[in-house]
Amino acid sequence: MTVWDRPEPPNPPVPLDRELIITAAIALADEGGLEAVSLRKVAARLNAGPMRLYGYISTKQELFDLMVDEVHGEILPEEQPGDWREALRVVAHRTRRAALRHEWLADLLGGRPTLGPNGLAVTEAKLAALDGLADIDTVMRAVETVSAYLIGVIRREIANLRAERATGLSKRDWQRASGPHMTRMLATGRFPALTKAVHDGTDVDPERSFTIGLDWVLDAVALKLSQPPA
Template sequence: MSELVWERPEPPARPAPSPLSREGIVAAACELADADGLEAVSLRKVAAALGAGPMRLYGYLDTKEELLDLMADAVYGELDRPAPDDDWRTAMRCVARSLRDLAHRHEWFADLIGGRPSLGPNALAYMEATLAALGDFGRLEDAMQAMHTVNSYVIGAVRDEVTGRRVERASGQDEGQWLQASGPYLERVFATGRYPTLERVVRETTHPDRDTEFEVGLEQVLNGVAPR
């Protein structure tokens, strides 16, 4: 198996015409993604932003997929890690809230998390700190399952939030405006009597803001994974 990008050395530095480094390439790619999403990231566009030819980038990475891996790991480097003396609940709240904040700051990050685990140094440091905070769980299998469950909740929540923000920008309507515009349709649907439970949810329950919804859900998940 060939060396992963994390292990491959960079080419020798060249002072002219445009000095390059893997770190600089990743930073430029992240700036493009922050401005215009992942669809704006290509080796050609990153090279242009750095004033270099696209072929020079291939000395630092082999594929766009490697660039995306490096970008995700750079964001993991911004993650707040739990303090060594934090109890497991405090630690998981810290990780969950920080992961959510990063996905709001870098919306494209929400498209890269989940699936196969990232093996970059920052992602590994994040997993190490999280698992260490779950030491009270006893069995490593239980700690791993707890981390996976909390991560799955956070990833699902932030993807839902990021998708909602993108839809709002595209439509020019926030969720409240969209619901208000949909009111007459819902009244007609509920009048059929086919959705009585859904009607009760709409008419009788409160609809918390995203922050409250996230925190309530997080506490429910933490209660669910707590050691028996």
């Protein structure tokens, strides 16, 4: 039985429910990451005894599942765009913005499918956007491909943000500090393609890079959808 199927304890002696527990857990994670979340710490945040939480949540993994589903409520669009590309694009951008608000989400994306109502609704929105455009297996592979791009880029962006905080160096500060080493390495002539990228490539901000890459992935999906079934 999943946590969503298990009823909450009736008539608690003081106000307590899963929604309060989830809200407290998300606040702790926003402040200190997933390592700051435990049933004991959540209980302390709510001025409740830790054992009381076990009536609502059995394990920390269940708590994480509930937290992820709660954030999926922020990702779910209010309206479903009629165009499939725009529908997937909206979900992707909303997912990225949710991960920037809740950086811990990057650590939990891409694991087991979320079975909560919000997570299922987001999955439904993505599948429904492509419904009727191809056979179901093609639709599922298309959604998986977009999701894989999205998760990879989000994790890289969050990792960079964490590195900046850990080192105290912005991206430009790090580039300046590592510049002499890179100059020496490129001067060896062993990395001609990388040298061209460093000298001639255009540096874009994370949001612009995300948008460009997403459009390329959607172009590839569009091409696949236009092909007759094998």
